[in-house]
Amino acid sequence: MGFPRAIILTTALTGSIFLTSHLSYNTPAPKTFSFLETVSTTGSSIDVSDVTGSIDVTSWNEPRVLINGTIVVAGEGATPDYVRIQEQNTEGSISFRPIYDDKTTGRSYVVNVNLYLPSRVTITRIGITAIGDGPVQLDSLNVSRAYVSSQSGGIKMILTPVAHGDYSIIAYNGGGIALKIPSSSSFRLDAASGSGYNGDVTVNGFAQCIVDTRANAYGPGTTGATISCGDQSAYVKVQTEWQRVPAGNITIDAV
Secondary structure: OHHHHHHHHHHHHHHHHHHHHHHOOOOOOOEEEEEEEEOOOOOOEEEEEEEOOOEEEEEEOOOEEEEEEEEEEEOOOOOHHHEEEEEEEEOOEEEEEEEEOOOOOOOEEEEEEEEEEEOOOOEEEEEEEEOOOOOEEEOOOOEEEEEEEEOOOOEEEEOOOOOOOEEEEEEOOOOOEEEEEOOOOOEEEEEEEHHHOOOOEEEEOOOOOEEEEEEOOOOOOEEEEEEEEOOOOEEEEEEEOOOOOOOOOEEEEEO
């Protein structure tokens, strides 16, 4: 009769150890990172990709590029050390990309990035790719060409000044786009939400420009717009896509 009791005691002890180990687990504090890079005055390119959290891009008065941020983890056993940051500057081409080594179910790794660009240096091209649902925000950047995409988060962007280049802004899986652009600039802007199937495009201002809107052929609302200002020397593409969820809305304001 002592054998069943031994099994019960062993099971209870094992369960107690398991519960104690779970209760004693403490989530590691966020880990910070920082990179300071020198850029060429004749033109540099910057790529920030595979970011799972927020991305905040702004200008500052320093002559260099600063990339900093945090790595935030959740889930038992998760640690910021499971995220490797690949950052390099090759003859003025700066790239930043987190590598997520741990794919364990129940663990999450969120990388939040701040990017500071020199206000007195024109960046030839910037690429921003967010793969999570964190917001993406870009303010008053001196950039000739830009590609910005978000897998599911919203994008807010102030596009000023507008150089004679190309700009592409795309949000997927319900993420919306809010764009502010000077109506005094010269550009052609094409906006489309949900490939014309859903979402809504709203245009505010641009009295001195030509604005054409396209109604949703499959329901109420406006799913497309074209804005032509000045000699249209720059091209801006604004687009939201839908897959399993409705497309996000697009708002374009003149400043």
